Amino acid sequence: MVETFSSVPKVDYSRLRHPATKTAELSNLRQAVFKVGFLYLTNTGLEDLIRRAHEALPDLFALPTEVKEDCNMINSPSFLGYTRLGAETTAAKTDLREQFDFGTPGMTPWTSQDPFWQSLEGPNQYPKHPGAQSLVEEYIHNIDELAQSFVHLVAECLSLPTDTFDEFKGKMSRLKFVRYPPSAPKSQGVGPHKDSAGLFTFLSQDDSGGLQVLNKNGEWIDVPPVDGSLVINIQQGFEAITGGICAATTHRVIAPTSRTRYSIPYFLGVRLDLTLEKLKESAAHIVSCIPTSGDEKKRAVDVPSEFLSPLYSCFGEAHLRNRILSHPDVGQRWYPELYSRYSKQTLK
Ligand SMILES: O=C(O)CCC(=O)C(=O)O
Numbered sequence: 001m002v003e004t005f006s007s008v009p010k011v012d013y014s015r016l017r018h019p020a021t022k023t024a025e026l027s028n029l030r031q032a033v034f035k036v037g038f039l040y041l042t043n044t045g046l047e048d049l050i051r052r053a054h055e056a057l058p059d060l061f062a063l064p065t066e067v068k069e070d071c072n073m074i075n076s077p078s079f080l081g082y083t084r085l086g087a088e089t090t091a092a093k094t095d096l097r098e099q100f101d102f103g104t105p106g107m108t109p110w111t112s113q114d115p116f117w118q119s120l121e122g123p124n125q126y127p128k129h130p131g132a133q134s135l136v137e138e139y140i141h142n143i144d145e146l147a148q149s150f151v152h153l154v155a156e157c158l159s160l161p162t163d164t165f166d167e168f169k170g171k172m173s174r175l176k177f178v179r180y181p182p183s184a185p186k187s188q189g190v191g192p193h194k195d196s197a198g199l200f201t202f203l204s205q206d207d208s209g210g211l212q213v214l215n216k217n218g219e220w221i222d223v224p225p226v227d228g229s230l231v232i233n234i235q236q237g238f239e240a241i242t243g244g245i246c247a248a249t250t251h252r253v254i255a256p257t258s259r260t261r262y263s264i265p266y267f268l269g270v271r272l273d274l275t276l277e278k279l280k281e282s283a284a285h286i287v288s289c290i291p292t293s294g295d296e297k298k299r300a301v302d303v304p305s306e307f308l309s310p311l312y313s314c315f316g317e318a319h320l321r322n323r324i325l326s327h328p329d330v331g332q333r334w335y336p337e338l339y340s341r342y343s344k345q346t347l348k
């Protein structure tokens with residue numbers, strides 16, 4: 001039987017920051033990134049902000065339909081804005097959730113001199129609701145600081161120089177406010193997927209449950225709510241950069257049956273202009289520097305990932321493909337030719 005996991009480990013951020021406990025906690029972090037690809041980060045100092053954000057979500061989603069539709073993602077070639085229930089697809093099935101997507105503020109708009117995939121980075125559409133924009137900006141600012149510090153700690157736990165991954169960071173990260181309404185038993189909240197937009201995801205879930213991760217024996221493991229924690233997982237960008245040694249783990253959400261689930265994922269962006277060729281070079285270097293067993297290095301050779309597919313010129317194109325297929329209405333409106341090409345391709 002393959003070595004696998006049956007629960008998601010906890011890593012204490014305050015212990016990672018304290019000289020007396022740092023070494024022991026880095027070793028915990030290392031196990032989590034090697035063996036699971038998922039962890040709870042506790043004691044982040046963001047508990048109050050996370051609580052305030054969750055308190056704001058019911059009112060935002062209760063806005064009149066026309067107010068939400070005013071900022072529909074269909075207006076945005078950057079896939080930013082509101083997605084109504086039933087408009088999103090994962091693993092070829094409809095997801096039972098509605099959501100607002102936001103990006104790091106201050107992106108310069110796309111011009112015809114830019115590569116086509118650069119239009120993924122663009123301006124936000126905020127719902128007309130007092131406080132929505134300032135909450136999003138405050139949340140992104142603070143969680144991004146934590147995310148940058150976390151990436152440094154991950155480098156340290158892999159015995160790499162602290163700034164190893166800095167050159168891979170993207171300009172725009174993404175924040176989502178998500179609502180899963182009560183649905184029939186065993187409905188798909190979001191179908192099985194690996195996160196594709198970047199390096200790591202920092203998810204704050206409420207206390208409803210429903211999130212599950214797939215272990216290496218093909219069993220779905222619950223990720224039950226842990227008050228005040230963030231659930232962090234490896235995305236396909238980081239998997240590719242580490243040559244697959246730190247693998248992205250498949251996960252899903254089973255829709256709630258008798259209450260509403262709210263969640264707030266933050267997807268730390270990866271630079272879009274990274275080509276497969278350049279990536280192979282840098283990944284080979286990183287892999288050679290990570291002191292780990294031969295087995296882990298062997299596993300690294302052959303990881304199926306849209307970021308590693310020769311079908312796409314760079315991370316930006318791989319990410320654009322993912323957005324187009326997840327939001328087919330937006331994809332068809334802004335990228336009709338790419339939509340018809342990508343929807344015919346299967347990833348090997
Ligand atoms: O809502 C959640 O708890 C998880 C969402 C998720 O996996 C995603 O949007 O990528």
Ligand SMILES: [Fe+2]
Pocket residue numbers: 193194195251
């Ligand atoms: Fe996800």
